[in-house]
Amino acid sequence: MADTKALTSRAADFSAWYNEIIARAELADYSPVRGCMVIRPNGYAIWEQMQRALDQMFKDTGHQNAYFPLFIPQSFLSREAEHVEGFAPEVAVVTHGGGKELEEPLIVRPTSETIIYAMYAKWIQSYRDLPLLINQWANVVRWEMRTRLFLRTTEFLWQEGHTAHATEAEAEEETRRMLGVYRTFMEDWMAMPVLTGLKTDSERFAGALRTYSCEALMQDNKALQAGTSHNLGQNFSRAFEVTFQTAAGTLDHVWNTSWGVSTRLVGALIMTHSDDNGLVCPPKLAQYQVVIVPIHKSDDERATVLDAAVRLRKELAAAGIRVHVDSREGMKPGAKYYEWEGRGVPLRLEVGPRDVASSSVVLARRTGGKKETFPMEGLPARIAGVMDQFQADLLAAALARREAASLRGATKEQFIARMEREGGLVYGGFCGRGACETEIKEHTKATIRVLPDPEFRSPEVPSRCIWCGGPSIVEAVWAKAY
Amino acid sequence: MADTKALTSRAADFSAWYNEIIARAELADYSPVRGCMVIRPNGYAIWEQMQRALDQMFKDTGHQNAYFPLFIPQSFLSREAEHVEGFAPEVAVVTHGGGKELEEPLIVRPTSETIIYAMYAKWIQSYRDLPLLINQWANVVRWEMRTRLFLRTTEFLWQEGHTAHATEAEAEEETRRMLGVYRTFMEDWMAMPVLTGLKTDSERFAGALRTYSCEALMQDNKALQAGTSHNLGQNFSRAFEVTFQTAAGTLDHVWNTSWGVSTRLVGALIMTHSDDNGLVCPPKLAQYQVVIVPIHKSDDERATVLDAAVRLRKELAAAGIRVHVDSREGMKPGAKYYEWEGRGVPLRLEVGPRDVASSSVVLARRTGGKKETFPMEGLPARIAGVMDQFQADLLAAALARREAASLRGATKEQFIARMEREGGLVYGGFCGRGACETEIKEHTKATIRVLPDPEFRSPEVPSRCIWCGGPSIVEAVWAKAY
Numbered sequence: 001m002a003d004t005k006a007l008t009s010r011a012a013d014f015s016a017w018y019n020e021i022i023a024r025a026e027l028a029d030y031s032p033v034r035g036c037m038v039i040r041p042n043g044y045a046i047w048e049q050m051q052r053a054l055d056q057m058f059k060d061t062g063h064q065n066a067y068f069p070l071f072i073p074q075s076f077l078s079r080e081a082e083h084v085e086g087f088a089p090e091v092a093v094v095t096h097g098g099g100k101e102l103e104e105p106l107i108v109r110p111t112s113e114t115i116i117y118a119m120y121a122k123w124i125q126s127y128r129d130l131p132l133l134i135n136q137w138a139n140v141v142r143w144e145m146r147t148r149l150f151l152r153t154t155e156f157l158w159q160e161g162h163t164a165h166a167t168e169a170e171a172e173e174e175t176r177r178m179l180g181v182y183r184t185f186m187e188d189w190m191a192m193p194v195l196t197g198l199k200t201d202s203e204r205f206a207g208a209l210r211t212y213s214c215e216a217l218m219q220d221n222k223a224l225q226a227g228t229s230h231n232l233g234q235n236f237s238r239a240f241e242v243t244f245q246t247a248a249g250t251l252d253h254v255w256n257t258s259w260g261v262s263t264r265l266v267g268a269l270i271m272t273h274s275d276d277n278g279l280v281c282p283p284k285l286a287q288y289q290v291v292i293v294p295i296h297k298s299d300d301e302r303a304t305v306l307d308a309a310v311r312l313r314k315e316l317a318a319a320g321i322r323v324h325v326d327s328r329e330g331m332k333p334g335a336k337y338y339e340w341e342g343r344g345v346p347l348r349l350e351v352g353p354r355d356v357a358s359s360s361v362v363l364a365r366r367t368g369g370k371k372e373t374f375p376m377e378g379l380p381a382r383i384a385g386v387m388d389q390f391q392a393d394l395l396a397a398a399l400a401r402r403e404a405a406s407l408r409g410a411t412k413e414q415f416i417a418r419m420e421r422e423g424g425l426v427y428g429g430f431c432g433r434g435a436c437e438t439e440i441k442e443h444t445k446a447t448i449r450v451l452p453d454p455e456f457r458s459p460e461v462p463s464r465c466i467w468c469g470g471p472s473i474v475e476a477v478w479a480k481a482y
Numbered sequence: 483m484a485d486t487k488a489l490t491s492r493a494a495d496f497s498a499w500y501n502e503i504i505a506r507a508e509l510a511d512y513s514p515v516r517g518c519m520v521i522r523p524n525g526y527a528i529w530e531q532m533q534r535a536l537d538q539m540f541k542d543t544g545h546q547n548a549y550f551p552l553f554i555p556q557s558f559l560s561r562e563a564e565h566v567e568g569f570a571p572e573v574a575v576v577t578h579g580g581g582k583e584l585e586e587p588l589i590v591r592p593t594s595e596t597i598i599y600a601m602y603a604k605w606i607q608s609y610r611d612l613p614l615l616i617n618q619w620a621n622v623v624r625w626e627m628r629t630r631l632f633l634r635t636t637e638f639l640w641q642e643g644h645t646a647h648a649t650e651a652e653a654e655e656e657t658r659r660m661l662g663v664y665r666t667f668m669e670d671w672m673a674m675p676v677l678t679g680l681k682t683d684s685e686r687f688a689g690a691l692r693t694y695s696c697e698a699l700m701q702d703n704k705a706l707q708a709g710t711s712h713n714l715g716q717n718f719s720r721a722f723e724v725t726f727q728t729a730a731g732t733l734d735h736v737w738n739t740s741w742g743v744s745t746r747l748v749g750a751l752i753m754t755h756s757d758d759n760g761l762v763c764p765p766k767l768a769q770y771q772v773v774i775v776p777i778h779k780s781d782d783e784r785a786t787v788l789d790a791a792v793r794l795r796k797e798l799a800a801a802g803i804r805v806h807v808d809s810r811e812g813m814k815p816g817a818k819y820y821e822w823e824g825r826g827v828p829l830r831l832e833v834g835p836r837d838v839a840s841s842s843v844v845l846a847r848r849t850g851g852k853k854e855t856f857p858m859e860g861l862p863a864r865i866a867g868v869m870d871q872f873q874a875d876l877l878a879a880a881l882a883r884r885e886a887a888s889l890r891g892a893t894k895e896q897f898i899a900r901m902e903r904e905g906g907l908v909y910g911g912f913c914g915r916g917a918c919e920t921e922i923k924e925h926t927k928a929t930i931r932v933l934p935d936p937e938f939r940s941p942e943v944p945s946r947c948i949w950c951g952g953p954s955i956v957e958a959v960w961a962k963a964y
Contacts, residue, residue, distance in 0.1 A: 064523035098625030143580030
């Protein structure tokens with residue numbers, strides 16, 4: 001049943017607003033298991049759309065899907081020194097199976113580098129077996145102390161790509177290619193602008209040579225790491241002895257990459273676009289892109305209007321538009337509008353007796369536009385156009401919001417003031433010293449989100465470290481983050 | 483690299499043949515984790531096709547996908563008495579998380595009735611919330627002592643549908659509907675004929691009122707349970723207090739169903755159609771339905787032939803056919819034929835210089851036909867026709883094989899002799915007593931696979947129990963089973 005209480009506003013309490021959006025749209029729920037969420041059908045439908053788009057992009061870049069075991073022998077984790085240090089504290093451990101204590105405990109995968117590269121060692125013999133480009137859609141478990149629906153849960157769904165290459169250059173190219181695929185997906189499908197660039201050592205994936213990231217800014221001016229792509233070098237191929245015979249006949253270790261995005265993206269989507277009336281979902285990822293609400297009083301009217309609604313639904317569906325007719329009885333149109341608004345359906349079509357008589361419909365956008373009347377004739381093409389515009393408007397609005405919340409060339413004092421007040425992104429010079437990074441984090445709670453790729457760098461490269469004033473070796477972007 | 487050793491024949495050693503098929507086609511591999519398999523890209527591609535078809539059938543019958551936690555509190559399992567008895571012996575138990583011992587151990591889901599119905603208790607209040615029709619694609623874990631790739635593994639992938647209804651009749655209707663969906667999928671997509679019917683108590687799902695099953699006969703004349711659909715009655719709704727207000731204003735427990743199929747179906751597909759040359763895959767589920775092998779000697783020929791191959795690929799792909807051009811250099815056409823044969827690609831197109839000159843191609847079916855020459859003109863429609871025929875031929879051949887291995891109206895002596903020698907399905911009268919069932923199993927290793935639905939029953943209903951000679955209350959089908 002529709003909850004008719006107004007949502008807490010973003011301004012009043014962003015975190016409460018976020019939870020209420022999820023409850024109202026029935027996207028997810030808390031489960032009886034500590035830190036684990038239930039993804040409800042409305043939330044899962046968004047994840048399915050995301051999966052479909054990403055999966056096609058992975059296949060278009062030559063990757064195949066496979067599936068590796070959920071369980072990993074505990075000893076595997078220890079083979080790569082940094083990796084075990086990073087993940088051991090947050091694993092779930094299976095100690096009993098089939099009524100007996102296991103000889104070696106199994107961990108529930110927090111990520112699958114170890115088990116996958118153990119298999120690659122078996123499958124790869126020669127340079128002819130390379131590159132090996134595999135992706136897996138799976139659940140993973142990381143024991144989290146503080147959890148939030150979609151953003152940080154003990155179990156989450158994700159994809160993890162794992163590739164093996166003959167040369168360092170090819171591995172680097174793949175790492176960057178997949179970062180680019182993520183960026184394209186986030187901008188074109190999620191309408192969410194991202195900064196791309198390198199992570200510093202303190203935020204590097206445990207076991208990677210280099211970690212690249214896509215970082216987005218949420219409406220509360222906190223940053224969110226939306227996807228990462230790792231150049232693993234030969235760290236895991238050495239640990240798991242993944243070797244191959246080169247074209248020249250010598251033996252070498254392969255070069256690996258791994259990259260992943262997760263159900264966290266659903267949280268990012270919510271926090272990027274939604275408003276105080278509920279979820280706002282970009283048309284490309286919406287379960288229903290259009291909902292048709294029939295309006296009628298008498299039974300006669302009902303038959304006529306429903307007829308028209310069903311005809312429109314068929315026309316739109318035939319054009320590849322995801323459309324639903326809300327023909328529930330005993331519910332007023334206003335209540336339906338309210339419910340679909342909360343659920344983030346991009347477009348609503350209202351069809352009443354007068355519309356049918358004049359062969360027209362009333363179209364309402366979820367945000368950013370007034371109601372308009374369109375002729376029924378040629379509606380699919382018109383709807384497709386409105387959806388494209390809606391999608392573009394969402395991206396433009398999110399980009400404008402991010403840029404308005406970005407400060408370039410800040411002084412140390414401005415930096416501190418920003419983080420105390422409005423948050424957002426602060427660009428500045430960085431001396432490269434871990435000591436500065438730590439001090440900044442302690443004083444401002446901000447971390448380096450990314451050392452931005454060239455296109456995101458400031459026109460004036462800062463010459464001094466924003467914190468210590470020493471020589472800057474690179475520009476960095478700081479923010480408080482999820 | 484292609485393994486050029488001949489496969490063990492089915493006749494010589496069916497089990498060795500099965501494992502070698504999987505190895506040669508690179509469908510799956512053993513993992514370092516006891517009982518857990520790795521599904522390799524070629525095997526996963528078949529599972530993806532299965533998922534796609536089934537998912538659409540579930541959506542077409544009104545179901546939505548969702549996702550529930552991997553972990554279940556140990557105490558949940560105990561709430562339904564039969565359920566805990568059935569599953570407790572085969573669960574994996576997580577006792578530690580985040581470096582600490584857990585207060586209550588968590589089990590890794592062997593099936594999700596308990597966690598899902600705990601959520602349904604929260605979501606369902608009124609008859610207006612019913613029916614609730616949810617499906618989940620997930621991994622599950624059952625600690626198995628003897629495992630076989632795809633057929634029985636400690637971890638496997640599956641889907642589990644879980645529905646809640648207002649009346650017993652609706653739940654029964656849903657249970658039967660989904661059994662029908664499975665049957666349609668197995669026959670129309672897998673080209674695998676199945677018997678449907680009821681399970682006896684000894685093979686009933688732990689916690690169900692009634693279990694229905696789809697049973698298929700493999701080429702070694704052993705039966706395989708391919709999918710089950712359970713009417714759970716109010717067993718779980720009572721255990722988890724899933725109640726609703728009826729239209730009349732009273733409070734009642736909901737009626738549940740659950741139903742599932744798993745990656746075991748990939749094993750069933752292999753054992754239904756494959757031959758001593760390797761995998762045979764029905765066109766509807768093949769990763770590649772057509773592979774084009776260019777044949778050439780000189781570089782000039784190569785350019786011409788590849789051009790034609792790529793043009794054909796585009797035409798076929800545009801017609802929705804999954805097609806691949808094998809343009810690998812340094813590999814003879816015969817070696818390519820051999821490899822694609824082992825991998826079960828339904829159709830092979832050979833294109834050489836003479837074919838290009840005469841605007842024709844040579845088509846070879848994986849089984850059941852000689853090479854034929856077709857004009858390039860109008861090829862997509864012709865290929866579609868050949869694929870339809872191939873799909874139909876596979877089903878007809880499997881059906882004929884099953885019927886040839888079925889014995890109706892057998893005497894006790896014939897039954898025993900069959901199970902000692904060729905196996906297969908034996909139809910006979912059953913007195914309904916567990917004692918007979920147990921004795922039969924001890925003497926013949928055969929179990930009742932199903933009490934067949936009317937259309938599968940013998941024209942002459944047996945009046946006597948095949949074993950004890952007492953009055954028969956129902957016809958049963960016995961077989962040795964996977």
